[in-house]
Amino acid sequence: MSDGLEGVIAADTILSEVDGEAGRLVIRGRSLDDLSGQARFEEVMALLFAGFFDGLPDEAGLSEALGRARAEVFRETAALDAGLKALGPIEAVRALTARLHDGDDLAVALRLVAAPAVFTPAVVRARQGLAPIAPDPSLSHAADILRMVKGRPASAAEAAGLDAYLVTVSDHGLNASTFAARVIASTRAGLTSAVLGGISALKGPLHGGAPGPVIEMLDQIGEPQNARAWIEAALDRGDRLMGFGHRVYRVRDPRADALKQAVRVMGEGSNALPGRLAFAEAVESAALAILKERKPDRSLQTNVEFYTALLLEALAFPPEAFTCVFAMGRVAGWIAHAREQLAGGRLIRPQSRYVGPEPRIAA
Numbered sequence: 001m002s003d004g005l006e007g008v009i010a011a012d013t014i015l016s017e018v019d020g021e022a023g024r025l026v027i028r029g030r031s032l033d034d035l036s037g038q039a040r041f042e043e044v045m046a047l048l049f050a051g052f053f054d055g056l057p058d059e060a061g062l063s064e065a066l067g068r069a070r071a072e073v074f075r076e077t078a079a080l081d082a083g084l085k086a087l088g089p090i091e092a093v094r095a096l097t098a099r100l101h102d103g104d105d106l107a108v109a110l111r112l113v114a115a116p117a118v119f120t121p122a123v124v125r126a127r128q129g130l131a132p133i134a135p136d137p138s139l140s141h142a143a144d145i146l147r148m149v150k151g152r153p154a155s156a157a158e159a160a161g162l163d164a165y166l167v168t169v170s171d172h173g174l175n176a177s178t179f180a181a182r183v184i185a186s187t188r189a190g191l192t193s194a195v196l197g198g199i200s201a202l203k204g205p206l207h208g209g210a211p212g213p214v215i216e217m218l219d220q221i222g223e224p225q226n227a228r229a230w231i232e233a234a235l236d237r238g239d240r241l242m243g244f245g246h247r248v249y250r251v252r253d254p255r256a257d258a259l260k261q262a263v264r265v266m267g268e269g270s271n272a273l274p275g276r277l278a279f280a281e282a283v284e285s286a287a288l289a290i291l292k293e294r295k296p297d298r299s300l301q302t303n304v305e306f307y308t309a310l311l312l313e314a315l316a317f318p319p320e321a322f323t324c325v326f327a328m329g330r331v332a333g334w335i336a337h338a339r340e341q342l343a344g345g346r347l348i349r350p351q352s353r354y355v356g357p358e359p360r361i362a363a
């Protein structure tokens, strides 16, 4: 048995390769280094979906269909009542997504891609006592998301920053949420069920729930000179440093580099961001040095969540909604994996080893 299924290959996939030794991510034959900051989210969604749906339009047609799907799912925001507003944002987004029909066709898939993109802005605004803003199907996915959150058009730099993020997190091998989605898809439950499983797995702090706590850490550290003492104290308490460590990557998480670059590009037009980035880099170096001293045999590196936190903060998403933004990108990967599983995979049904007591033998 492998603890946490480490090293176990549970699927063949044409979707993405996570090369932990080389610190490289390939999405359908394209290196992340070439995609992030270059491609729009819609392009990568088209790349991931290619061959998995009948009647898949070209990228332009897919963008238009996604815009229409945003308008369709917006209707569900009418269900945002006091009960849903009282939940955490990712739980409210999950509850609204659960209202969508299940199925396996492209229309269902596009509504699911639209769901976190439309529900997150509505939930963020509802928590601020503001009414939701309806989508504008003519805009790019990223520009429309930012407009629905902020209530004003996004700048080109902001939309490019969000695109870089959504592309960077769109797919990542057999991570926990994608595995959960594939297990559900293998039962033929439908894409909505698979995506709901993905959202549920993503929510945990060891997976997609880490970037909110990264901001807490940065805010508590406050000044670069406090970093070492704060980090030492956290590790002495037995806490994990959020935004560091990865099951597969050993030399670097290429997504951390891609997002740091996206933050740098966004910072070119900003007064505050370069200073915030320099501070985060100081905290990062202190953390890496201390982790190296304490865990010399583990090679703990900065993971995707560290610079996610900085990028999403700069885009004015509240930290408690960061996981929802992660879901906006990863949903494309969940759906592609679910379709791939359905196309070629059997029911996923591993075995457990019983280590409990034997039944008593009646005298």
Ligand code: ACO
Binding pocket: 004, 205, 206, 207, 208, 210, 239, 240, 241, 242, 243, 244, 245, 246, 247, 248, 295, 298, 300, 303, 304, 305
């Ligand atoms: N801070 C401090 N110590 C750490 C960290 C960390 N961030 N990550 C791992 N370690 C230590 C563990 O304590 C453990 O030490 P031990 O062997 O002395 O007990 C050792 O490194 C190995 O850790 P594992 O838990 O076996 O590593 P695993 O592969 O299971 O965990 C994980 C990977 C969950 C990402 C882990 O590194 C972690 O908890 N990081 C913090 C949370 C985080 O940033 N999550 C986002 C991950 S990226 C993503 O999902 C999108």
